[in-house]
Amino acid sequence: MGETKFLRSHVERCLQDIWEQHDLVIDADGDYPYRWGTAACWVHIESGQPAMVRVFAQAATNVKRSTRLLAEINEVNTGTRCAEVVWADNAVLVSYALHALAVDREPLGHACASVGVVADDIGGMVAAVFGGSTPFPPAEVPADEEPR
Secondary structure, three states: OHHHHHHHHHHHHHHHHHHOOOOOOOOOOOOEEEEEOOEEEEEEEEOOOOOEEEEEEEEEEOOOOOHHHHHHHHHHHHHOOOOEEEEEOOEEEEEEEEEHHHOOHHHHHHHHHHHHHHHHHHHHHHHHHHOOEOOOOOOOOOOOOOOO
16 A cells, blocks of 8 residues: 555656646546546556556547447557557547556656547547547637647
């Protein structure tokens, strides 16, 4: 239990630095939620042995499983270097796991960004082609402002 408590404290300190905010939101599951574009993301501490930190996101929800969807997910997985994409419980999920000993600001920040970027990039496409929706709507860009 002490190891998990230490890991949680370390993860919280890293997230405070990464997100540049002192007060962190912790949901009912003990996870740290964040948003990346259209994706809903979380940082989760797994207390098993070995202790792990998993960053995961919902890219799209209410998506029916199909051979074409699974082929598309496989194609995405062959192109990503760090994140893993899966279909589970009618959702397309993106995940990245870190061993507890590897958790520090830079690797955890990289995991949060990698998961967020992949989930945001594929979520809209999955929803448009295979049905379902993204957890958050795409940001509206004013007509006089170019997207970045």
